[in-house]
Amino acid sequence: xxxxxxxxxxxxxxxxxxxxxxxxxxxxxxxxxxxWNLVFLQLLIEELGYHxxxxxxxxxxxxxxxxCRRLTPAMVVISSVNGHGHxxxxxxxxxxxxxxxxxxxxxxxxxxxxxxxxxxARQVAALMAAGFDAVFDDGGAGVADFRNFVRxxxxxxxxxxxxxxxxx
Amino acid sequence: MSSSLHPxxxxxxxxxxxxxxxxxxxxxxxxxxxxxxxxxxxxxGQMRAGLAATKRADASTVGTITLDSYTRLGDLRAVDRALRxxxxxxxxxxxxxxxxxxxxxxxxIRDDGFPVQVxxxxxxxxxxxxxxxxLRINATEGGPVSYxxxxxxxPLADSVRNWAECAKRFAALRDIGVQPHLxxxxxxxxxxxxxxxxxxxxxxLEALFFYHHGLRSLSVSYAQQTNPAQDAEAVFALxxxxxxxLPVPNWHVxxxxxxxVYPTTDEGAYRLLGQAAELAVTTGSERLIVKTVAESRxxxxxxxxxxxxxxxxxxxxxxxxxxxxxxxxDSQTYQEAAALIDAVLNLDGDIGPAMLRAFRRxxxxxxxxxxxxxxxxxxxxxxxxxxxxxxxIGALPLGHLVRSAGPxxxxxxxxxxxxxxxxxxxxxxxxxxxxx
Numbered sequence: 001x002x003x004x005x006x007x008x009x010x011x012x013x014x015x016x017x018x019x020x021x022x023x024x025x026x027x028x029x030x031x032x033x034x035x036w037n038l039v040f041l042q043l044l045i046e047e048l049g050y051h052x053x054x055x056x057x058x059x060x061x062x063x064x065x066x067x068c069r070r071l072t073p074a075m076v077v078i079s080s081v082n083g084h085g086h087x088x089x090x091x092x093x094x095x096x097x098x099x100x101x102x103x104x105x106x107x108x109x110x111x112x113x114x115x116x117x118x119x120x121a122r123q124v125a126a127l128m129a130a131g132f133d134a135v136f137d138d139g140g141a142g143v144a145d146f147r148n149f150v151r152x153x154x155x156x157x158x159x160x161x162x163x164x165x166x167x168x
Numbered sequence: 169m170s171s172s173l174h175p176x177x178x179x180x181x182x183x184x185x186x187x188x189x190x191x192x193x194x195x196x197x198x199x200x201x202x203x204x205x206x207x208x209x210x211x212x213g214q215m216r217a218g219l220a221a222t223k224r225a226d227a228s229t230v231g232t233i234t235l236d237s238y239t240r241l242g243d244l245r246a247v248d249r250a251l252r253x254x255x256x257x258x259x260x261x262x263x264x265x266x267x268x269x270x271x272x273x274x275x276x277i278r279d280d281g282f283p284v285q286v287x288x289x290x291x292x293x294x295x296x297x298x299x300x301x302x303l304r305i306n307a308t309e310g311g312p313v314s315y316x317x318x319x320x321x322x323p324l325a326d327s328v329r330n331w332a333e334c335a336k337r338f339a340a341l342r343d344i345g346v347q348p349h350l351x352x353x354x355x356x357x358x359x360x361x362x363x364x365x366x367x368x369x370x371x372x373l374e375a376l377f378f379y380h381h382g383l384r385s386l387s388v389s390y391a392q393q394t395n396p397a398q399d400a401e402a403v404f405a406l407x408x409x410x411x412x413x414l415p416v417p418n419w420h421v422x423x424x425x426x427x428x429v430y431p432t433t434d435e436g437a438y439r440l441l442g443q444a445a446e447l448a449v450t451t452g453s454e455r456l457i458v459k460t461v462a463e464s465r466x467x468x469x470x471x472x473x474x475x476x477x478x479x480x481x482x483x484x485x486x487x488x489x490x491x492x493x494x495x496x497x498d499s500q501t502y503q504e505a506a507a508l509i510d511a512v513l514n515l516d517g518d519i520g521p522a523m524l525r526a527f528r529r530x531x532x533x534x535x536x537x538x539x540x541x542x543x544x545x546x547x548x549x550x551x552x553x554x555x556x557x558x559x560x561i562g563a564l565p566l567g568h569l570v571r572s573a574g575p576x577x578x579x580x581x582x583x584x585x586x587x588x589x590x591x592x593x594x595x596x597x598x599x600x601x602x603x604x
Contacts, residue, residue, distance in 0.1 A: 033319045043580035056538040058320030
């Protein structure tokens with residue numbers, strides 16, 4: 001379970017014909033014990049050409065921030081299905097964005113983010129304003145939209161980590 | 169004899185709760201399946217009402233107090249904040265309320281005809297056990313592996329240490345004449361897609377762990393999976409292994425109605441629950457924990473829980489015990505589970521360290537579990553008949569028993585299809601898979 005993040009960043013200046021597998025961090029939030037959503041996302045993102053570090057469920061804010069600083073991933077994908085994702089997500093994205101090396105990293109959140117059926121538009125706006133690049137609220141097109149988002153992120157080999165940060 | 173006891177001990181003896189295990193086994197001997205809800209409410213009033221409704225249900229029931237997720241995580245400040253702000257908790261915060269409050273919740277409801285069990289899910293349950301011991305609540309559930317690996321990041325070594333200490337303290341209730349009961353949660357492990365042989369093995373190993381630390385009234389769990397015939401084979405294997413390995417007669421089997429992605433229709437939910445009740449009766453299991461029609465949507469109400477208890481009890485009453493025959497020690501599930509247990513027990517004379525080593529070496533390895541202490545080299549899949557099979561066995565000591573399925577790539581789409589197999593099967597024809 002070693003993460004190639006640092007090595008990739010060092011070697012990235014030379015363009016490679018083959019795609020390198022950059023690292024994506026997948027994580028649950030502190031109060032959420034669900035796992036299957038994270039396993040599904042891991043497989044999906046691996047199929048899209050990335051190496052995934054899956055931090056699993058019930059990840060304290062400090063662990064998520066610490067791992068992201070250590071790995072400087074190409075993307076951070078947070079999933080929450082216990083209804084606290086809105087509150088927990090707002091809190092943690094501010095901590096992530098406060099880290100200099102994560103200021104421009106693509107970060108997304110998805111799942112069942114609130115406990116009510118209504119008021120989602122406002123929650124989505126608040127999460128975007130707090131620092132997420134995309135919010136995928138539970139619904140029919142969630143997975144397709146997410147796949148399109150991942151594909152829209154500059155591919156790791158063409159846009160290595162240092163330049164990816166400048167480009168986003 | 170009690171006249172010579174210290175007054176405090178006399179008071180305890182007067183309120184000595186019945187042994188949960190003996191109560192369930194007595195019902196089992198008379199051919200009655202005990203049914204139990206998963207139920208927890210944040211306020212004492214609601215909790216008491218929920219227990220009272222369970223007791224009144226037209227079924228042989230035991231009560232459940234499920235704790236909230238903040239208490240499970242040991243975040244007692246969050247409990248305080250929620251209670252002060254009037255926010256609803258998703259279970260009963262037994263550590264935070266004082267003993268007098270919980271005594272009032274139980275008064276006149278918990279008795280010799282209605283024992284109560286506390287369910288939580290903590291890998292660091294010291295405070296929870298302190299509360300249980302103070303309240304003389306003598307039945308709970310858990311396990312060093314099953315309450316750790318599926319839920320977060322507590323190191324397995326810490327969980328084993330915590331559970332050893334708590335089991336010993338809980339077992340000491342016998343010193344004041346109270347028989348404590350512990351149920352393994354090992355028959356669940358992530359709820360779905362763990363091949364039954366490993367569920368059986370972990371349930372038995374956790375029961376041996378509890379025995380080793382002094383518990384003498386035990387139950388072993390098994391969660392309904394994807395195929396009734398495979399489930400029956402698994403429960404018979406579980407019974408056989410317990411008979412062979414547990415050095416105590418006071419044990420019983422508890423079946424959990426399906427713990428994975430649940431049907432969305434009332435009809436589908438009830439048919440699945442009915443199959444769980446049939447599984448329990450035909451395998452001679454003594455207790456069933458039900459799921460409700462609300463399972464796929466939200467936390468169920470009291471009424472939905474009572475309806476599920478009564479439905480399950482009705483199915484159990486019309487099911488014949490002899491409908492399925494024990495396949496004996498020849499079954500694939502028995503062979504695999506026995507091989508896993510033997511390999512673990514041979515690693516260390518002490519069961520806790522043995523389980524730790526087993527996970528380090530990959531002798532136990534939960535498919536798709538992302539906990540840092542799980543090797544993560546096994547994979548599983550559903551075959552065309554809905555049997556749970558190994559796709560990759562990693563370092564599990566099953567090479568002589570499991571034919572390799574060949575290089576079988578598990579895709580995100582295939583995983584979703586397997587995760588929702590039961591929902592699709594019982595709902596009839598769901599047109600397409602829902603996103604996660």
